[in-house]
Amino acid sequence: MSVSTSRRGFLKGAAASAAAVLVIGVAPSGVMAAANGADTTMLNPFVKIAADGTVTAIVKHFEKGQGPATGLTTLIAEELGVSMDAIEYEFAPSNPKLYNNTAFGPIQGTGGSTAMFNSFKQYRQAGAAAREVLLQAASLAWDVPVAELKLEDGVISGGGNKAPIGEFVAAASKLTAPENPRLKDPSEFKLIGNASVRRKDTPPKINGTAKYAMDIQFDNQMVVTIKRATRKGATVISFDDSAAKPVKGFIRAATLPNKAGVAVYAENTWASLQAREALEVTWDNSAAESRSSEDVYKELMAAVNTEPEYNLTKNDQAEIAGAIEKADKVVEETFYFPLLAHAPMEPLTCTIEATDDGGVILHDGCQMPTSPHAALAQILQVPMDKVQVNTMFAGGSFGRRATPTVDYQVEAALAFVMTDRRRPVKLVWSREDDITGGYYRPAFAHKVRVGLDADGNIAGWDHRVAGQSISKGTPFEAFSVHDGVDHLSVEGVTPTSYSIPGMFAGLTDIKPATTVLWWRSVGHTHTAYVMEAMMDAVATAAGRDPVEFRLAHLAGDTPDQKRLTGVLKLAAEKGNWGKGAEGRSQGVAVHKSFGSYVAEVVEISGDAENGVKIEKVTCAVDCGIPVNPDVIKAQMEGGIGYGLGHAMRDEITLENGEVVQQNFPDYEPLRIGDIGEIETHIVLSTEAPTGVGEPGTPPSAPALANAIAAKGPRVTELPMTKAGVTFA
Known part of the structure; x- marks a missing residue:
């Protein structure tokens, strides 16, 4: 497989952002980026820098334990000229025009061991482009030729001057990046290939600040579990929830529109699981699998x-x-x-909440944002630009979170569409669901x-x-x-x-x-x-x-x-x-x-x-x-x-x-x-x-x-x- 992305194609391809981000050399005004908050500036779709000089890498591949939060951050830090301690990361929003996997085509997603393969040049270009406009801004401020300046460890120096990059972010955002930013020669690498560089996601996972999809907990959310058929192809005929009603916290049960199961709504996970256990479902097994x-x-x-x-x-x-x-x-x-079975440590889960403008947010350890983004728009009948995907950490996947049918996100959307949409709906799979009802x-x-x-x-x-x-x-x-x-x-x-x-x-x-x-x-x-x-x-x-x-x-x-x-x-x-x-x-x-x-x-x-x-x-x-x-x-x-x-x-x-x-x-x-x-x-x-x-x-x-x-x-x-x- 061979993928070639030119620097010009990279810079121009970023023009169609659905977010309020103006990209290097694209906007008619010449502005490089719009502020993403009072103290931060997007220098391009992959690099954000705060006024205090803190750099944030926008990571387009989700983190299921395989390391892109560190790898892609390393590429930007290397080319930009900052230490790993001075760079943070956040996961990209769902926007395949900006964050597509070039190995997959027009799809934003992670898989096939392609994260580094398809991003190596792209992320280095992003870091190099940011470096060069920062040097341009310093050159103008100090009246020193760019060739006499250098950027190391987050500090620009040259011509008897020295200052942190944060001082030049505002000015740099008004400049146009060079079409072909110089990429460092491997002999210049300090971070790429350095065995002492440690994972960026280890500390938050140790101290508990890392947030997984299972960690989502809204004050007024409903938790949904699904009573699924035990045989492939079976569908719901009817159900009896009389034994579920006495369960404290049980709200209601409803057949999914596709008849693949019964959604059990409750105030918390335990109540939903207990009520589901008490549910009696009659199944149509006429088209069900029967082979051993x-x-x-x-x-x-x-x-x-x-x-x-x-x-x-x-x-x-x-x-x-x-x-x-x-x-x-x-x-x-x-x-x-x-x-x-794939059996990831974190069973499948995601949460859908409504936004004030009539849209929704999907909170998910999302491996392929493009597919659930489109599925939610179709099922919930809202425009694509009203669907947001908040990609979170995932506790493993091994391929399970990337299904052609977008199975668990569709379940969540079907459960959500059957409500008045005033309360967030969190779908939870148990370990038994994962082993018996998965792919x-x-x-x-x-x-x-x-x-x-x-x-x-x-x-x-x-x-x-x-x-x-x-x-x-x-x-x-x-x-x-x-x-x-x-x-x-x-x-x-x-x-x-x-x-x-x-x-x-x-x-x-x-x-x-x-x-x-x-x-x-x-x-x-x-x-x-x-x-x-x-x-x-x-x-x-x-x-x-x-x-x-x-x-x-x-x-x-x-x-x-x-x-x-x-x-x-x-x-x-x-x-x-x-x-x-x-x-x-x-x-x-x-x-x-x-x-x-x-x-x-x-x-x-x-x-x-x-x-x-x-x-x-x-x-x-x-x-x-x-x-x-x-x-x-x-x-x-x-x-x-x-x-x-x-x-x-x-x-x-x-x-x-x-x-x-x-x-x-x-x-x-x-x-x-x-x-x-x-x-x-x-x-x-x-x-x-x-x-x-x-x-x-x-x-x-x-x-x-x-x-x-x-x-x-x-x-x-x-x-x-x-x-x-x-x-x-």
Whole structure:
């Protein structure tokens, strides 16, 4: 994916702000920005400076724990010339004309590990533009050429003068910024790549001042919970709230206009939950899902054992199958991956309140502001400019807060539209709602047959995939579905960076048994597992070292192969590959996802029968210029833990279309004692930055599986506990 935004396009593209903000060089009057309050000035859509010199970065990507509040702030601080202590941040309002994700097009949103990828140049330009107009203002005030001035640590100096930037903000706001502000050379960087820079959002999260959507509490708000169908496709026929009426704080219950559930209004969360529990609902299940997990399993396994629906590699399947049959050795494995929940720590919630001018404000940890903004305008029948989105912190997402149907915000809007709109309405999901009534990582099956010649070289690779498409039938279909193939289903298999002669890959779609959605690292969650487990199995069959075998198939001259080789060698070196402690086993995996390259070595003690203990994970990551090394390490650790924890023991199962799991006792998150140590090594690079929120996840589970297989069974069906692996 390549996105190029010119400086001129950046400056001019900001002209259509819905807010009272005049942008650099755009207004006919030449005014650079309108004051955003008595003591602050917007120098451009991304930089606000107060009279006391405090800089505020306007962050267009919401903060769910992955670090944009620090990363984007760092870019502005670097180019502007202020310290991290002198810059604050606030989340951008909903305005895709100003704050769109350039990787997504005309949509404002966060996802796909794109925050740094699409904002690196844009935010540096914003900081540089602000720096240069401030220097211009100082030049005019002091009658000193701009070339003789410098801005460091928030102070402009030169020509025998020195003053903080706050003194020049008012004058700078009347100037026109240069069309091409000079960006600093990497040799000038003080903050970008500095491992001592710490997260800006850590202190407020520790001291409790950080506000999440769940923290919203208006004096006169109503809390709403929804009694939802337990089976996909069921609708409300009627309900009886007689047992709910005695609950103290209960206000009323009403069927949602779309008949997807019954809204229970109360004075507080506890009352709403208790009243909901007492509610009796009659459901129409005539169109409801009735398949079990076993049914889905059988469908997927049948699909990977028949002719694929789509030929992904356009190679002759019969020819490759024939080459495999004639091979000296054949390695064959079938893999299965169950449904998985996202299970963020903060369950879904948002609040809608009316404004005095007939509009509304949505308070939400909002991942994709553009979609709920439009949905609320349509449902509530108010103009788009009367809808505001107050983006707050989110306690995790992993993809769950960005749904094609805008599900929970639509629920809130439907609940709000059924009131007189005098009281704010806060929608609350419980943990059980999240586990049983949400969206899930799709179930997938793979079947792979690999032929080896007498010298242990790959003679043919037949790879069949069957699963549940995330994008088909949704507004995102045009983005990822081409020639009938949802590439989110097969990314990581095709294309592959390995040089594999005679590779066939095919896909078959199966109708989802429940709502499915992208899950941290999307298709790479299963494709990386299969590719890396098979590379290990084939290396073993060929009698070759797994690292050496991978390097041999990455020996080409493409950028991907070079960078994958780099992280694989680094992880192997730092993880003491082949030199693990006595009695321990090692496994390795390497994978590219979201533009970043990650290799991991997992070292375990014990065995599958008596208990496996993950002693150490050594990770090497190449994500281009490492803007915030501290954030990168944290995201690698989080992604590794997320991938391992789910592969070890988690799955969502269905009985007659209903989700069986309810809460963390039966959908257990990773425990702090599950991993002994994680060590991350970052490749120094001059390439453009790429994502780190997701790429740590794909290699983690296959590296663990390969460590287990070094002395025990090769796990091909997840979770591992279901396959007989125990963990110490």
